[in-house]
Amino acid sequence: MSKLTFIFVHGLSGWGSYDAAYRLMPYWGMRGGDLMAWLRGQGFDCHAASVAPTGSAWDRACELYAQISGSRVDYGEAHSAKYRHGRFGRDFSDCPLIPKWDDTVRLVLLGHSFGGATVRLLSELMAHGDGEEKEAGADSPLFLGGMGSRIHSVVALASPMNGTTAYDMFSDPAFDPASVKVPRWSKGLARLMSLGTKPKRDYAGFDMHVDNALAMNARIATLPHVYYFSVPCSFTHREKDGTHRPDRGMEPLFMMRSIQIGAYKGKSAGGVSLDESWRENDGLVNTVSATAPSGAPAVPLNEGNVTPGVWNVFPTLRGDHMWPQGGLVHKHDIRDFYLKLLRLIDGLPPLPI
Numbered sequence: 001m002s003k004l005t006f007i008f009v010h011g012l013s014g015w016g017s018y019d020a021a022y023r024l025m026p027y028w029g030m031r032g033g034d035l036m037a038w039l040r041g042q043g044f045d046c047h048a049a050s051v052a053p054t055g056s057a058w059d060r061a062c063e064l065y066a067q068i069s070g071s072r073v074d075y076g077e078a079h080s081a082k083y084r085h086g087r088f089g090r091d092f093s094d095c096p097l098i099p100k101w102d103d104t105v106r107l108v109l110l111g112h113s114f115g116g117a118t119v120r121l122l123s124e125l126m127a128h129g130d131g132e133e134k135e136a137g138a139d140s141p142l143f144l145g146g147m148g149s150r151i152h153s154v155v156a157l158a159s160p161m162n163g164t165t166a167y168d169m170f171s172d173p174a175f176d177p178a179s180v181k182v183p184r185w186s187k188g189l190a191r192l193m194s195l196g197t198k199p200k201r202d203y204a205g206f207d208m209h210v211d212n213a214l215a216m217n218a219r220i221a222t223l224p225h226v227y228y229f230s231v232p233c234s235f236t237h238r239e240k241d242g243t244h245r246p247d248r249g250m251e252p253l254f255m256m257r258s259i260q261i262g263a264y265k266g267k268s269a270g271g272v273s274l275d276e277s278w279r280e281n282d283g284l285v286n287t288v289s290a291t292a293p294s295g296a297p298a299v300p301l302n303e304g305n306v307t308p309g310v311w312n313v314f315p316t317l318r319g320d321h322m323w324p325q326g327g328l329v330h331k332h333d334i335r336d337f338y339l340k341l342l343r344l345i346d347g348l349p350p351l352p353i
Contacts, residue, residue, distance in 0.1 A: 002346045004108050004152055005098055006046040008036065009064060011113025011159075012204050016050030018067070018095075029334070030326035038335055044342050047097045051118060056202045057216060060114075061122040063089060065142045068107070070096030076143055078136040083202035106152040108345055112324050113285065114204050116159025116230075117216065120293070123151050124220040153227040153345050157324040158282055158317075161230070162289040163213030165278055166257055167205060169264040180263045182256045211270035217293040224309035225351040229301070229341075232290035232313070233282035235320040236262055244279040249330055250320045254283025258320075261286065284321040303344060308351055 008016075008028055015021040017036070028048055029035035039046040049067050051060035059075055066073040066089070073089030080087040098105070109119035129145030130138070138144060169175050206212055222228065236244035236258060244262030246255055261281045266274050280287040292298035292311035301312040317323065319332065326334050 001043045002045060002342070004045070004106050004346055006039070006044055006108045006110060006342060007064070007068060007097065007119075008046065008048045009051060009060075009109065009111040009115035009118050010048070011111070011115045012208075013053045014112070014115070015053070017048040017097075018050035022048065022050075027325060030322075030328055031331050032326045032333055032335075035326065035334065035338060039338060039342065042339060042342075044346070045098075046342075049097060051115075054204050056204060057114070057117040057121045057207050059202065060118040060204075061125060062142065064118060064122050065125070066090070066092050067097040069101045069141075070094075071140075074140040074142070076130065076133040076136070076138060076140070078130075078132040078138075079202075081136075085202065103149060105150060106350070107150055108153040108155065108342075109151065110155040110157065111159060112157045113159055113321065114208065116156030116161060117207060117213070119154055120156070120161075120220050121216070123148070123154055123223065123226065126151060127223055128221065148223055148225070151223065151226050152350070153229065153348070155229045155231070155341070155345075156290070157231045158233040158285055158290055158321055159230065160208050160213065160285045160289050161217065161291075161293040162286075163210035163268075164208050164285050164289060165210070165261050165264050165274055166284055167209050168268050168274060169260060169266070171209070171269055172264075172266040175264055175266050177260045177264075180260045182259045210268040210272050210274065213289075214270075214272065214294050217295055220293065222293075222296045222309055222311070227306060227308050227345065227348055227351075228296075228311045229345075230290060230292055230298075230311050230313050231317055231324065232287050233285070233317045233319050233321060233323060234280050234287040235282050235318065235323075236280055238280070242276055242279070244281065246283065246320075247318075250283055251322050251327065251329055253328070254320055254322075258283040282319070282321040282323075287316060306344070306348055 010027045026034040036046045051063045072091040111119040127148030133143035246258045278286045298311035
């Protein structure tokens with residue numbers, strides 16, 4: 001039996017164990033069955049969090065902390081005033097995600113897609129707190145920091161750690177996504193994904209623009225006593241003209257956006273060059289963005305010598321953006337992948353703080 005506690009955090013428009021949708025179709029496992037239940041049967045203490053489907057990384061991190069700690073969601077006085085929303089949310093005192101919360105509990109935080117930003121920001125707040133909230137008189141332990149010792153590992157699965165051009169291409173006047181030839185049927189499915197730009201700043205779509213993702217990276221430290229892993233995905237191939245096209249078997253929901261990402265190159269609003277290296281993608285996230293956060297140390301994964309305090313990058317997984325969930329139209333058996341991943345993490349030596 002593992003002594004670690006594994007917390008899985010869904011991506012944009014996702015759901016977790018607090019949501020009724022999870023009982024109908026678990027986000028982790030999809031039509032293949034509940035991955036959490038299966039992993040618990042293998043001796044791992046696994047839990048699926050439920051955070052705001054389209055909320056900002058900050059709001060989602062606050063919600064995740066409240067679920068883990070069994071407390072009321074506190075978005076912070078300074079943050080709530082800045083973005084003009086209520087300071088407090090749901091109270092999880094009587095329904096914590098895990099039964100025990102103290103310094104003896106070592107967390108492994110796993111985030112799929114935008115869940116990666118959520119768990120990375122949570123790790124930063126747990127370790128260092130937040131200066132603005134401290135100045136505003138914060139009393140939530142999350143904003144005071146000093147809990148970095150409770151984090152064992154952070155895992156980002158197909159995560160847009162440096163943003164995704166699925167958003168930036170819509171705000172680049174030099175590029176017209178509608179001009180890219182795509183299958184007619186894919187247009188209706190793409191509308192379901194609602195990946196256009198949004199006016200709100202306290203919102204997942206804002207955080208996933210490249211400039212804003214890089215700004216977030218600048219505030220998130222890579223903790224020396226934590227093991228970091230990233231799993232980039234790719235399900236496109238390069239054409240003779242340099243564009244990338246989806247591989248056969250990509251989820252239909254992603255087809256249109258994948259083609260557009262694969263055709264785009266340009267600059268972010270802040271002047272970041274988004275060249276041909278950003279074209280390879282998994283349907284939603286640029287593969288290059290899912291390797292490691294900008295400015296953070298990273299090395300290729302060596303399972304025999306996993307390095308703490310740096311991002312250990314898995315070989316690129318050949319699968320689309322829903323592969324880590326288990327697929328929807330195209331069903332994937334992901335149990336062996338996660339069993340090997342959790343066994344790898346569980347076998348790592350604990351690090352002194």
